Amino acid sequence: MMRHPQVWMGLLLWSIFSQAQAAWTVNMAPGATEISHAVFDLHMTIFWICVVIGIIVFGAMFWSMIMHRRSTGQEAAKFHESTTVEILWTVVPFIILVAMAVPATATLIKMYDSSEPDIDIQVTGYQWKWHYKYLGQDVEFFSNLATPQEQIRNQSTKGEHYLLEVDQPLVLPIGAKVRFLVTSADVIHSWWVPAFAVKRDAIPGFVNEAWTRVDKPGIYRGQCAELCGKDHGFMPIVVDVKSQADYDTWLAERKAEAAKLKELTSKEWTLEELKERGDKVYHTTCVACHQAEGQGLPPMFPALKGSKIATGPIAEHLGIVFHGKPGTSMAAFGKQLSEVDIAAVVTYERNAWGNNKGDMVTPKDVLALKQEESK
Numbered sequence: 001m002m003r004h005p006q007v008w009m010g011l012l013l014w015s016i017f018s019q020a021q022a023a024w025t026v027n028m029a030p031g032a033t034e035i036s037h038a039v040f041d042l043h044m045t046i047f048w049i050c051v052v053i054g055i056i057v058f059g060a061m062f063w064s065m066i067m068h069r070r071s072t073g074q075e076a077a078k079f080h081e082s083t084t085v086e087i088l089w090t091v092v093p094f095i096i097l098v099a100m101a102v103p104a105t106a107t108l109i110k111m112y113d114s115s116e117p118d119i120d121i122q123v124t125g126y127q128w129k130w131h132y133k134y135l136g137q138d139v140e141f142f143s144n145l146a147t148p149q150e151q152i153r154n155q156s157t158k159g160e161h162y163l164l165e166v167d168q169p170l171v172l173p174i175g176a177k178v179r180f181l182v183t184s185a186d187v188i189h190s191w192w193v194p195a196f197a198v199k200r201d202a203i204p205g206f207v208n209e210a211w212t213r214v215d216k217p218g219i220y221r222g223q224c225a226e227l228c229g230k231d232h233g234f235m236p237i238v239v240d241v242k243s244q245a246d247y248d249t250w251l252a253e254r255k256a257e258a259a260k261l262k263e264l265t266s267k268e269w270t271l272e273e274l275k276e277r278g279d280k281v282y283h284t285t286c287v288a289c290h291q292a293e294g295q296g297l298p299p300m301f302p303a304l305k306g307s308k309i310a311t312g313p314i315a316e317h318l319g320i321v322f323h324g325k326p327g328t329s330m331a332a333f334g335k336q337l338s339e340v341d342i343a344a345v346v347t348y349e350r351n352a353w354g355n356n357k358g359d360m361v362t363p364k365d366v367l368a369l370k371q372e373e374s375k
Contacts, residue, residue, distance in 0.1 A: 029194065032220060033212050036197035038107045046100055053096070111197070114211040117179035121170070125182075125189030125202035125224065127331060128231040128288070132170050135181075139254045142336065143168050144284050145234045149292060152234075164221045167284060169238035173247035174217055180210045186331065187229060193222035193237055201226065214241045230300075230329075231288055265339045265363040271347065274360050278348025281341045286349075289329065294353040300329055305353040318346050318361055322369060334373070339366040 222237035294305035324332030
């Protein structure tokens with residue numbers, strides 16, 4: 001029989017918390033860049049100043065309460081004012097604030113000095129993915145969440161980097177000063193990589209600047225730090241920092257892929273080839289809203305299986321995917337996807353889940369629509 005349950009409960013809680021304590025941390029991480037180290041040092045400087053102030057203030061308060069308590073026969077002093085004290089409690093805090101402001105200002109100046117970059121990258125937020133464009137390099141791509149839907153639906157074990165993995169990471173070279181031009185195509189997002197001490201809001205119609213220089217290769221992860229909609233938690237950031245040689249190789253490969261994609265636009269595609277590619281595009285871009293079997297999430301995200309759009313006139317179906325639908329959550333993918341991917345996903349939707357229309361949209365059709373829109 002347990003005679004002292006409180007004791008046993010206390011021992012149990014102590015055991016649990018003592019085991020978990022090793023994983024707890026309440027401090028900032030130093031990060032991986034010069035700026036992140038400066039921010040960490042500033043944080044620690046301000047922290048210790050506050051600790052000293054706290055010790056002095058609370059020490060004086062507790063000393064006064066103990067040494068001047070009524071039980072010892074103390075009587076309150078009677079005085080009206082003291083010019084010296086008033087000067088001291090004005091000047092001392094002013095000096096402390098100046099001591100804090102000097103290093104803080106120096107750090108902020110460094111953080112906002114994005115001049116003379118080696119690389120310019122335009123970062124555009126979309127619901128719910130990031131688009132990266134290497135200015136002057138003819139390289140651009142979307143970075144989508146890569147966590148399998150089975151993990152999100154709790155149908156399989158979650159991976160090590162659950163909701164923090166993407167299909168195409170942003171790639172940077174070590175030692176290069178990279179300037180980010182951050183904007184948005186729809187709602188307000190926020191591009192945040194803690195290890196870089198970079199966090200900039202992505203606002204439609206505005207371009208905010210940030211920069212970084214990473215001296216250590218590795219994978220760095222972040223997230224959208226703004227509540228941007230239903231799938232806000234499915235918008236991770238992954239940055240792969242490579243050596244200069246590896247970065248040059250990657251950049252050359254991306255340029256070759258871009259050239260190859262342009263060639264694919266003029267290729268004569270078969271229905272099966274478009275369906276196969278469209279399956280991949282759909283499960284990367286559309287599955288979160290319209291679901292794996294096209295059943296959707298009515299009423300906000302209508303089903304595509306047997307829908308009037310996916311089984312109706314092909315021009316209307318292409319128009320919805322290309323232009324989106326105002327007043328709804330259906331985004332315009334005309335600028336988000338290539339001609340090949342738009343043609344593939346429309347063809348897939350018209351021939352999946354029993355729709356079986358047997359028709360297809362070709363990349364040439366999408367290219368013609370883009371050219372018509374640009375007139």
